[in-house]
Amino acid sequence: MPSRNPMGSIFGKSPLPALQQHMRVVLDCARDVPVLLRAMANGEADAALEARNRIFRTEAEADLIKNEIRSALPKSLFMPVDRRDVLDVLEMQDCIANTAQDIAGLVVVRRMEVPGFMRDSLLALAQRCVESCELCARIIEELDELLETGFRGREAQQVEDMVGELNLLEDDTDELGAALSRILFQHEDQLNPVTVIKWYQVIEWIGDLADFAEKTGDRLRLLIAR
Amino acid sequence: MEIIAEHGLLFIILAGAFGLFMCWGIGANDVANAMGTSVGSRAITIKQALVIAAIFEFAGAVLAGGDVTDTIRKGIVDQQFTAANPEILVLGMLAALLASAIWVLAATSRGWPVSTTHCIVGAVIGFALVGVGADAVQWGNVSEIAASWVISPGLGGAISFLLMVSIRKLILDTEKPFESAKRWGPAYVFLVGFFISLVTLFKGLEEIHLDLSVRMSFVWALVIGVALSILGWSMIRRVTVDEAADKTFHFASVERVFVPLMIFTACAMAFAHGSNDVANGIGPLAAVLEIVHAGGKVSESAPLPLWILGLGGVGIVAGLATYGHHVIKTIGTNITELTPSRGYCATLGAAVTVVLASRTGLPVSTTHIAVGAVIGVGLARGVGAIDLRVIGGIVMSWIVTLPAGGLLAALIFFGLKSIFT
Numbered sequence: 001m002p003s004r005n006p007m008g009s010i011f012g013k014s015p016l017p018a019l020q021q022h023m024r025v026v027l028d029c030a031r032d033v034p035v036l037l038r039a040m041a042n043g044e045a046d047a048a049l050e051a052r053n054r055i056f057r058t059e060a061e062a063d064l065i066k067n068e069i070r071s072a073l074p075k076s077l078f079m080p081v082d083r084r085d086v087l088d089v090l091e092m093q094d095c096i097a098n099t100a101q102d103i104a105g106l107v108v109v110r111r112m113e114v115p116g117f118m119r120d121s122l123l124a125l126a127q128r129c130v131e132s133c134e135l136c137a138r139i140i141e142e143l144d145e146l147l148e149t150g151f152r153g154r155e156a157q158q159v160e161d162m163v164g165e166l167n168l169l170e171d172d173t174d175e176l177g178a179a180l181s182r183i184l185f186q187h188e189d190q191l192n193p194v195t196v197i198k199w200y201q202v203i204e205w206i207g208d209l210a211d212f213a214e215k216t217g218d219r220l221r222l223l224i225a226r
Numbered sequence: 227m228e229i230i231a232e233h234g235l236l237f238i239i240l241a242g243a244f245g246l247f248m249c250w251g252i253g254a255n256d257v258a259n260a261m262g263t264s265v266g267s268r269a270i271t272i273k274q275a276l277v278i279a280a281i282f283e284f285a286g287a288v289l290a291g292g293d294v295t296d297t298i299r300k301g302i303v304d305q306q307f308t309a310a311n312p313e314i315l316v317l318g319m320l321a322a323l324l325a326s327a328i329w330v331l332a333a334t335s336r337g338w339p340v341s342t343t344h345c346i347v348g349a350v351i352g353f354a355l356v357g358v359g360a361d362a363v364q365w366g367n368v369s370e371i372a373a374s375w376v377i378s379p380g381l382g383g384a385i386s387f388l389l390m391v392s393i394r395k396l397i398l399d400t401e402k403p404f405e406s407a408k409r410w411g412p413a414y415v416f417l418v419g420f421f422i423s424l425v426t427l428f429k430g431l432e433e434i435h436l437d438l439s440v441r442m443s444f445v446w447a448l449v450i451g452v453a454l455s456i457l458g459w460s461m462i463r464r465v466t467v468d469e470a471a472d473k474t475f476h477f478a479s480v481e482r483v484f485v486p487l488m489i490f491t492a493c494a495m496a497f498a499h500g501s502n503d504v505a506n507g508i509g510p511l512a513a514v515l516e517i518v519h520a521g522g523k524v525s526e527s528a529p530l531p532l533w534i535l536g537l538g539g540v541g542i543v544a545g546l547a548t549y550g551h552h553v554i555k556t557i558g559t560n561i562t563e564l565t566p567s568r569g570y571c572a573t574l575g576a577a578v579t580v581v582l583a584s585r586t587g588l589p590v591s592t593t594h595i596a597v598g599a600v601i602g603v604g605l606a607r608g609v610g611a612i613d614l615r616v617i618g619g620i621v622m623s624w625i626v627t628l629p630a631g632g633l634l635a636a637l638i639f640f641g642l643k644s645i646f647t
Contacts, residue, residue: 014610
């Protein structure tokens with residue numbers, strides 16, 4: 001009886017808390033990327049493998065949450081935000097975890113030891129990209145406050161500002177990535193050509209972490225602006 | 227005529243029993259919908275809700291339940307048509323009561339969201355159609371009632387929407403939301419006291435022989451509103467900032483200010499529900515009683531005895547105490563999306579609308595109005611997710627309940643008629 005009672009069943013399950021939960025898992029996943037790279041740089045194979053396994057585990061967990069959110073979003077749900085926008089934000093968040101998984105997979109499979117000349121720049125880039133993800137996660141945590149204020153006013157402005165900050169941070173990671181590529185270019189002949197190509201790819205993927213964090217923020221902007 | 231003289235007491239006992247049973251059913255199922263938003267937003271506990279419901283349902287029934295009761299007992303069937311054989315009206319009202327009670331019981335046990343209001347109105351129309359004839363139904367009044375079923379949820383929603391927007395402007399979207407909440411809190415308590423008492427007292431209360439001019443109604447409403455807001459102020463004053471909770475949710479402390487406000491709206495809602503829904507059980511009983519007392523004569527002007535309203539109030543409270551608390555608990559735990567500020571808006575919007583309908587003599591569905599009010603808050607982008615399938619269920623219950631109640635009442639009417647004549 002209670003399930004069919006109008007007052008008992010009018011409140012659907014809001015996707016916003018689940019979206020936040022997903023982002024927390026994604027952030028955990030991204031945070032292990034610098035841990036992995038540092039282990040590779042220090043030649044700690046066991047620690048690297050552990051980090052890689054954690055990344056794979058959290059990525060799978062994020063996928064589970066993603067699927068749950070998708071299946072629990074019937075069209076009959078009337079929400080303060082557009083259903084499509086929620087799914088878009090979710091998709092972008094998930095891309096962060098997928099990218100982390102790609103990096104971890106490639107680096108461990110190819111046993112890519114970090115050459116000394118790019119060690120510091122690589123770790124700095126990864127760290128900066130994780131900072132972008134952290135800021136993105138903080139923005140997602142503001143969804144409760146946004147809902148409380150009806151996605152308008154000061155709170156919405158504050159989130160807009162945070163998204164602006166995220167864009168700047170992403171620009172910063174672009175520059176770090178470009179600088180790192182230049183360093184790699186200068187030392188290309190010291191490495192096996194395939195390894196060089198794969199390092200360019202890893203650098204790009206690390207930058208993608210910040211890229212997808214930025215895109216998550218941009219999609220959130222659309223979600224607010226409905 | 228002889229039938230009434232012969233079986234008068236039996237009719238009264240039957241009507242009393244059926245009426246009490248209906249009120250019990252209303253208390254057991256319906257009250258939960260009225261109190262759900264308050265319990266769900268964690269503003270009051272289930273125990274508090276029960277105490278509030280018991281007191282204010284009773285008060286609402288006795289103080290403001292008369293107009294709707296009058297509508298049910300003489301607003302749907304034109305009694306001129308039954309003047310020649312009043313026993314038809316007696317049997318018909320008994321049939322309507324029994325039919326509604328059976329239908330509501332059957333429907334709720336299967337989980338269908340039916341409204342007792344729709345059921346009793348459908349049942350009274352049903353018996354009138356087969357027992358007296360289509361001319362006896364006061365179609366003008368009936369269409370007014372039907373229109374109110376569509377309009378009232380919309381009105382509840384509109385009021386809630388406006389309340390939500392004002393809270394955003396005055397409290398949430400300010401430099402210091404917590405201070406703003408404390409400053410405006412008493413004003414929002416005032417709104418509860420002022421509107422509910424204004425609508426209730428407007429032009430006086432016949433049942434308790436209270437005559438008031440329009441101006442005096444306003445004065446009394448103002449006095450009650452101010453008195454309540456002082457009480458509310460003393461409660462709000464004690465609310466403190468919870469810094470730990472504010473870290474995870476910046477408006478946690480602001481919401482704490484709305485908790486005392488919800489106590490007032492919960493009272494208002496219980497009052498409103500009592501004032502409207504008691505009539506569903508008591509209206510037909512009043513009609514039977516009146517005819518039997520008059521020795522078979524139908525007198526349009528007989529005033530409604532206060533004790534009948536009291537009886538209805540007792541029935542509702544009994545239903546609440548024996549079974550309703552389970553339903554309140556389940557509904558309360560289902561509603562986790564509602565913060566106290568939203569609960570305040572939804573409950574007050576619904577309560578004002580229901581009391582307005584009560585004083586206009588329109589039997590409305592409290593549940594549907596509460597649903598409308600929640601949707602109003604949702605339209606202000608205030609609720610995480612609203613499952614619109616509920617609206618489909620409500621429309622279905624409309625389409626099914628009206629003819630079902632009518633048909634059942636007609637059948638029972640023929641059964642009773644063959645027994646007593």
